[in-house]
Amino acid sequence: MIIGVPKEIKTNENRVGLLPVGVQTLKSFGHTVLVETKAGVGSGFDDETYAKAGAKISKTAKEVYHKADMIIKVKEPIKPEYSLIRDGQILFTYFHFAASKELTQAMMKTRAVCIAYETVQRADGSLPLLIPMSEVAGRMAPQEGAKYLEKTMGGRGILLGGVPGTEPADVVVLGGGVVGTNAAKIAAGLGARVTILDNNLYRLRHLDDIMPKNVVTMMSNHYNVQKAVYRADVVIGAVLIPGAKAPKLVTKDMLKHMKPGSVVVDVAVDQGGCIETCKPTTHENPTFVVDGVVHYCVANMPGAVPFTSTVALTNATLPYAVEIANKGWEKAVQTNNEIKLGLNMVDGYITYKGVADAFGYKLTSVEEAVR
Numbered sequence: 002m003i004i005g006v007p008k009e010i011k012t013n014e015n016r017v018g019l020l021p022v023g024v025q026t027l028k029s030f031g032h033t034v035l036v037e038t039k040a041g042v043g044s045g046f047d048d049e050t051y052a053k054a055g056a057k058i059s060k061t062a063k064e065v066y067h068k069a070d071m072i073i074k075v076k077e078p079i080k081p082e083y084s085l086i087r088d089g090q091i092l093f094t095y096f097h098f099a100a101s102k103e104l105t106q107a108m109m110k111t112r113a114v115c116i117a118y119e120t121v122q123r124a125d126g127s128l129p130l131l132i133p134m135s136e137v138a139g140r141m142a143p144q145e146g147a148k149y150l151e152k153t154m155g156g157r158g159i160l161l162g163g164v165p166g167t168e169p170a171d172v173v174v175l176g177g178g179v180v181g182t183n184a185a186k187i188a189a190g191l192g193a194r195v196t197i198l199d200n201n202l203y204r205l206r207h208l209d210d211i212m213p214k215n216v217v218t219m220m221s222n223h224y225n226v227q228k229a230v231y232r233a234d235v236v237i238g239a240v241l242i243p244g245a246k247a248p249k250l251v252t253k254d255m256l257k258h259m260k261p262g263s264v265v266v267d268v269a270v271d272q273g274g275c276i277e278t279c280k281p282t283t284h285e286n287p288t289f290v291v292d293g294v295v296h297y298c299v300a301n302m303p304g305a306v307p308f309t310s311t312v313a314l315t316n317a318t319l320p321y322a323v324e325i326a327n328k329g330w331e332k333a334v335q336t337n338n339e340i341k342l343g344l345n346m347v348d349g350y351i352t353y354k355g356v357a358d359a360f361g362y363k364l365t366s367v368e369e370a371v372r
Contacts, residue, residue, distance in 0.1 A: 002032050002033075002070045002071060002326045002329075003032070003033045003034075003035060003068055003069050003070045003071075004019075004027055004032055004033070004034045004035070004069060004070070004071050004072075004073060004322070004326060005034075005035045005036075005037075005059075005065035005066060005068065005069025005071070005072045005073070006018050006019045006034065006035065006036045006037065006040055006056075006065070006072075006073055006074075007037045007040060007062045007065045007066065007072065007074065007082075008037045008038075008039055008040040008062065009040075009043075009074065009075055009076055009304075010062075010079065010081065010082070011076045011079055011301060011304075012283040012284065012285055013283055013284035013285055013301075013304055013305070014043075014075065014076055014301055014304045015043025015044060015304055015305075015307035016043070016044055016075040016076075016303065016304055016307045016310050016311045016314065017040050017041040017043070017044050017046065017075065017307075017311055018040075018073040018074045018075050018093075018094065018315070018318075019034070019036070019073050019315060019319075019322070020041075020046065020311065020312065020315045020319075021041075021046055021050050021051050021053070021054035021056070022054070022319075023315055023319045023322070024036070024051060024054040024055050024056045025054045025055060026319060026323060027322070027323060027326060028054075028055040030323065030326065030327055032326050033057065034055065034056045034057065035056070035057050035058075035059045035064070035065050035068055035069055036048070036051045036056040036057070036058055036059065036065075037058075037059050037060075037061065037062050037064075037065050038058050038059065038060055041311075043307050044307040044308050044310075044311040045307075045308045062082070062085060063085060066082075066085035066086060066087070066090075067085075067087075069090070070090065070091060071090070071091035071092075071093060071322075071325065071326060071330075072086075072090065072091065072092050072093065072094070073093050073094070073318070073322055074092065074093070074094035074095075075094060075095065075304075075311075075314065076094065076095055076301060076304075077094060077095055077096045077097060077101075077104055078092070078094075078104070078107070078108070080107075083107045083110075083111065086108075086111040086113050087111065087113070088111065088112040088113070088348075089112065089113070089114065089348075090111075090113045090114065091113070091114045091116065091325065091330050092108075092113050092114065092115050092116065093116045093118070093318070093321075093322060093325065094117070094118060095117065095118045095119055095134075095271075096108070096115055096117040096118075096119070096345060097117075097119060097271045097272055098115075098117070098345055098346070098353075098356040098359070099245050099246045099272060099273065099355050099356050099358075099359035099360075100246065100271060100272050100273045102359075102360055105346075105351075105356060105359075105360060105362075108346055109346065109349045109350075109351070110349070112348045112349045113346070114330050114344070114346070114347050114348075115344070115345045115346040115347075116325070116330065116340065116343045116344055116345070117343055117344075117345045117353070118130035118131060118318065118343070119131045119243065120243055120342055120343050120345060120353055120355070121321060121339050121340060121342060121343035122243065122339060122342040122343075123339055124338070128243060129317055129339070130314075130317050130318055130321070130343075131179075131241075131243075132179050132317070133310075133313035133314050133316065133317050134303045134310065134313070134314060135178070135179035135180045135183070135241075135268075136179060136180075136183050136313070137302070137303040137306060137309060137310050137313060138180055138268045138302040138303055139179060139180040139181065139182065139183025139184040139186075139187075139239065139268065140183045140184070140186075140187050141302050141303070141305070141306070142180070142184045142187075142237045142239070142266045142268055142302070143161065143172065143184055143187045143188035143191060143193070143235070143237070144187070145266050145287075145297050145299075145302075146161070146172065146188075146235035146237065146264050146266050146297070147160075147161040147170075147191065147235075149264045149288060149295045149297055150170060150234060150235065150262075150263075150264055152262075154288075154295070155262065155288065155290060155295050156262045156263070156264055156295055157234060157260060157261070157262030157263060158262070159234055161188065161191045161192065161193045161235070162191045162192025162193060163192060169192050169193050169194050169215075170193045170194070170234040170235060171193070171194050171196070171232055171233050171234050171235070172184075172185075172188040172193040172194065172195045172196070172233065172234065172235045172236075172237065173195075173196050173198070173229045173230060173232075173233040173235070173236045173237070174188070174195065174196065174197045174198070174237045174239055175198050175221070175226065175236065175237065175238050175239055175240055175250050175251070175275060176197075176198070176199060176221075176238070176239035176240040176241065176269075176275075177197050177198070177199030177201065177204045177205060177208050177218070177239075178199075178204075178239065178241055180237075180239035180241070180268050180269075181197055181199070181237070181239035182197075182208065184237045184239055184268075185197050185208070185212060185216050186212070188235075188237075189212065189213050189215050189216050192215070193215070193235075194215055195212075195215060195216040195217070196216075196217050196218075196219055196229050196233075197212075197216060197217075197218050197219070198218075198219045198220070198221040198225060198226060198229060199218070199220075199221050200220065200221040200222070202220065205218040205219075205220065206218075221250070226250050226251065227255060227258075230251055230255050230258075230259060231255070231258045231259060233259065233260075233263060234260065234263050234264070235263065235264045235265075235266065236251065236259075236263070236264070236265045236266070236276070237265075237266045237268065238250070238251070238265065238266065238267035238268055238269045238270075238274065238275040238276050238279070239268050239269065239275075240269050240275040241269065241272065242272070242355070243355065245272070245355030245356075245358065245359060246272060246273040246355075246359050247269040247272045247273050247274055247275040248275060249274075249275060249276070249277045250275045250276070251265070251275065251276040251277060251278075252277045253277050253278050253291070253292075256278060256291055256292040256293075256294050257292050259292075259293075259294050261293040261294075262293065262294075262295065263293075263294050263295070264294070264295045264296075264297065265279070265294060265295070265296050265297070266297045266298075267279040267296070267297070267298045268302065270282075270298040270299070270300050271300045271301070274298065276296070276298075278291045278292075278294075278296060279296055279298040280298060281298055281299075281300040282296075282297070282298045282299050282300070283299060283300075284299055284301075284304065284305055287299050321339070321340060321343075324337060324340065325340065330344075331371050334367060334371060335371060341367055344367055344370070347365075347370040347371075348370065350363075350365035350369075350370055351363070351364060351365060352364070352365050352366065352367050352370050
């Protein structure tokens with residue numbers, strides 16, 4: 002199989018879909034790897050390193066897309082890439098279809114095979130290709146919250162951990178999954194008072210056992226969310242429903258009761274966001290203000306730390322990429338249920354329930370799509 006690795010073109014996206022070691026691994030199975038020139042520079046890997054690993058360096062994205070049987074990316078395709086994708090081509094990347102009808106319709110028109118990192122799922126319910134970036138984004142969220150709490154950044158002028166004789170900031174984390182756990186860990190380490198809300202009591206018991214004493218747990222319901230948000234200095238949205246839109250836990254009306262200069266960091270923004278007033282922003286223009294509350298809603302937070310993010314992501318994606326390349330996508334989804342759950346779209350048909358439900362489209366079973 003010919004595998005293509007284009008340069009990411011989303012604003013300030015410095016990650017790359019495959020490391021040089023991934024090139025070596027795929028080459029060892031007899032595959033050819035095309036890497037667009039300078040695709041890895043943002044993550045610290047130059048063309049020479051890829052060439053030494055056995056990659057063929059392509060001058061343009063057009064050449065990569067034209068020749069490759071499978072494209073390995075980091076972020077979903079954007080408009081300039083739509084016309085480069087062809088019928089039957091495998092795209093293995095993050096898609097987050099449920100957050101974008103435009104992207105969903107564009108990929109349906111290409112009739113490509115779309116295997117989404119974010120819905121590859123293990124038998125225990127964990128999401129192995131989402132976890133690494135959730136860990137990164139979760140750990141970044143308190144850092145960004147702390148930064149934008151500074152008065153010079155539009156915030157209340159509060160130090161997250163306080164100092165002796167002053168109170169620390171109140172950080173509220175909505176969701177006790179991978180993002181929320183990592184966010185709470187870092188916020189607590191910086192000395193903040195942290196409250197984690199989740200609707201799974203067993204998860205809250207676990208978090209109560211493993212977290213330090215400056216972290217408290219609370220059952221997630223409208224009353225408790227409202228109560229916590231009103232006293233918060235930083236609210237971190239860390240809610241995930243795999244492959245589907247995130248529920249709106251913080252409404253616009255709630256913002257009017259929040260402290261002026263408080264900060265919301267919506268990590269769930271790439272799935273539509275769990276804060277009603279959030280809309281995707283970029284690292285170039287990361288924030289906006291609604292009702293006196295600073296909103297940080299960057300949809301590719303891990304892109305700001307590309308070396309860490311690329312290594313963490315490709316550690317997880319490479320084994321799946323190898324299996325898809327070795328078997329072909331049809332056999333891979335028939336023999337590996339984790340990859341089967343990653344299949345979101347084939348030949349213009351939607352094969353993942355969360356995506357179909359988001360837009361009221363017909364759901365086609367994977368078995369029908371593979372025939």
